[in-house]
Amino acid sequence: MDGAVIPPTKLESASCHGGKATMQASARAAGKSGMLDKLAMDYPQGPHDQPQSMCPAFGSLRVGLRMRRVATILSGSACCVYGLTFTSHFYGARRSVGYVPFDSETLVTGQLFEDIRKAVRETARPDDYDAVVIINLCVPTASGVPLDLLPKEIDGVRIIGIDVPGFGVPTHAEAKDVLAGAMLKYARGEAERGAVARPRGPIAEGKRVSLIGELFPADPPGVAALLAPMGLSLAPGMPAREWRDLYGALDCTVAAAVHPFYTATIREFVAAGRPIVGSAPVGLDGTADWLDAIGKAADIGGAAIDSAKAKILPAIKGVLASNQVSARMVVSGYEGSELLVARILIEAGATIPYVGTALPRTEWSNADREWLEARGTHVQYRASLEQDVGAMREVKPDLAVGTTPLVQAAKEAGIPAVYFTNMVSARPLFGVAGAASLAAIVVAQTAGRERFSRMIDFFAPLQESAAC
Numbered sequence: 001m002d003g004a005v006i007p008p009t010k011l012e013s014a015s016c017h018g019g020k021a022t023m024q025a026s027a028r029a030a031g032k033s034g035m036l037d038k039l040a041m042d043y044p045q046g047p048h049d050q051p052q053s054m055c056p057a058f059g060s061l062r063v064g065l066r067m068r069r070v071a072t073i074l075s076g077s078a079c080c081v082y083g084l085t086f087t088s089h090f091y092g093a094r095r096s097v098g099y100v101p102f103d104s105e106t107l108v109t110g111q112l113f114e115d116i117r118k119a120v121r122e123t124a125r126p127d128d129y130d131a132v133v134i135i136n137l138c139v140p141t142a143s144g145v146p147l148d149l150l151p152k153e154i155d156g157v158r159i160i161g162i163d164v165p166g167f168g169v170p171t172h173a174e175a176k177d178v179l180a181g182a183m184l185k186y187a188r189g190e191a192e193r194g195a196v197a198r199p200r201g202p203i204a205e206g207k208r209v210s211l212i213g214e215l216f217p218a219d220p221p222g223v224a225a226l227l228a229p230m231g232l233s234l235a236p237g238m239p240a241r242e243w244r245d246l247y248g249a250l251d252c253t254v255a256a257a258v259h260p261f262y263t264a265t266i267r268e269f270v271a272a273g274r275p276i277v278g279s280a281p282v283g284l285d286g287t288a289d290w291l292d293a294i295g296k297a298a299d300i301g302g303a304a305i306d307s308a309k310a311k312i313l314p315a316i317k318g319v320l321a322s323n324q325v326s327a328r329m330v331v332s333g334y335e336g337s338e339l340l341v342a343r344i345l346i347e348a349g350a351t352i353p354y355v356g357t358a359l360p361r362t363e364w365s366n367a368d369r370e371w372l373e374a375r376g377t378h379v380q381y382r383a384s385l386e387q388d389v390g391a392m393r394e395v396k397p398d399l400a401v402g403t404t405p406l407v408q409a410a411k412e413a414g415i416p417a418v419y420f421t422n423m424v425s426a427r428p429l430f431g432v433a434g435a436a437s438l439a440a441i442v443v444a445q446t447a448g449r450e451r452f453s454r455m456i457d458f459f460a461p462l463q464e465s466a467a468c
């Protein structure tokens with residue numbers, strides 16, 4: 001098949017709000033079965049098998065836009081591209097988003113593929129870019145637009161074509177992995193074939209750890225300080241910020257899956273022979289266990305591991321003791337760090353009967369799940385909004401941490417609530433800094449409970465008269 005596509009029968013009425021079966025059937029008929037099967041294997045679906053938040057492709061777009069010397073182009077319906085472009089600039093992209101528009105005619109005749117090929121050729125300028133990323137959204141994917149037929153490289157500029165349909169990738173978090181994994185695979189192939197560029201800046205000697213996950217900027221330096229007593233330093237993390245950092249990430253001694261859902265990325269580290277360590281340095285127990293696991297995977301002696309723990313654990317203990325939380329909470333979100341956040345809060349004194357995450361269960365969060373379950377917390381993977389709201393109504397917490405619609409439902413019920421992304425993404429999570437920052441926000445937010453109750457009482461008569 002050379003650019004010819006399946007006619008968009010019924011596709012124009014399909015979207016993230018419906019038509020999933022039609023889209024999937026069309027994509028399979030158009031030759032995309034292998035891609036869909038791989039997505040289903042990497043990102044197994046559950047009750048939350050349809051986007052309940054932003055378009056999943058935003059995750060891939062964000063990873064591309066955050067990289068130096070990488071151009072990112074979308075192929076999809078204009079309304080989807082408008083939303084994705086708006087969201088990326090809302091989150092401060094400060095980069096142009098490329099777009100190859102289509103209509104029914106260019107889709108049916110295969111002209112869209114030719115337009116994409118032309119756009120990629122014109123964009124692949126080696127003076128400006130190391131790589132060009134082209135992302136098929138729902139309709140071009142369902143129509144079988146064959147990005148795998150694009151050249152793999154033009155004048156030394158790598159061409160990365162990926163399908164990121166809402167009917168195949170459940171969350172935007174996993175879509176980050178789709179692009180990060182595709183890039184790491186490409187870079188691993190280059191490194192296996194010969195010499196590659198060094199990462200920019202000085203490279204630490206000795207053994208290095210690559211952190212997997214999009215992290216708050218203060219977290220990597222904090223983790224580097226935790227590792228230093230073991231003679232370990234940080235390699236570039238994933239998702240990478242520049243193409244040459246991909247080689248630096250692969251050149252690590254250990255890959256740390258601090259965000260546990262990067263399945264495709266982890267597969268590339270494994271293929272490169274790197275051991276993977278799950279969980280993360282959160283709170284007291286989490287940090288102690290993580291340092292043990294990292295030290296062991298990097299073949300560090302027990303004395304050096306003990307020395308690293310002795311240096312940091314008393315400080316974390318002190319911070320938790322002086323930031324005690326006395327609150328009953330529910331925690332839910334779609335970032336993939338929900339279990340880690342709950343661990344810190346429980347160590348700070350919170351009671352958390354329910355943690356919901358839109359991400360799937362993987363072996364890299366097993367330690368966190370077991371730790372939480374041992375303390376009576378129900379952990380719901382692939383949690384739907386309905387499950388999160390149901391748990392919030394049942395638990396009646398002092399504070400709900402969750403997605404925007406959950407926060408809205410909580411506030412309507414007079415329950416203080418805070419948006420997970422704002423709470424977590426804008427704060428450190430690891431080591432001493434993480435323990436201090438999360439507990440502090442809970443103390444501040446739960447103070448508003450009585451005010452919420454007064455508001456509910458105040459507006460109750462109005463609601464009753466409106467219902468009459």
Ligand code: SF4
Nearest residue numbers: 016055080137138166
């Ligand atoms: S590309 Fe995103 S916004 Fe567009 S239909 Fe698919 S999931 Fe929805």
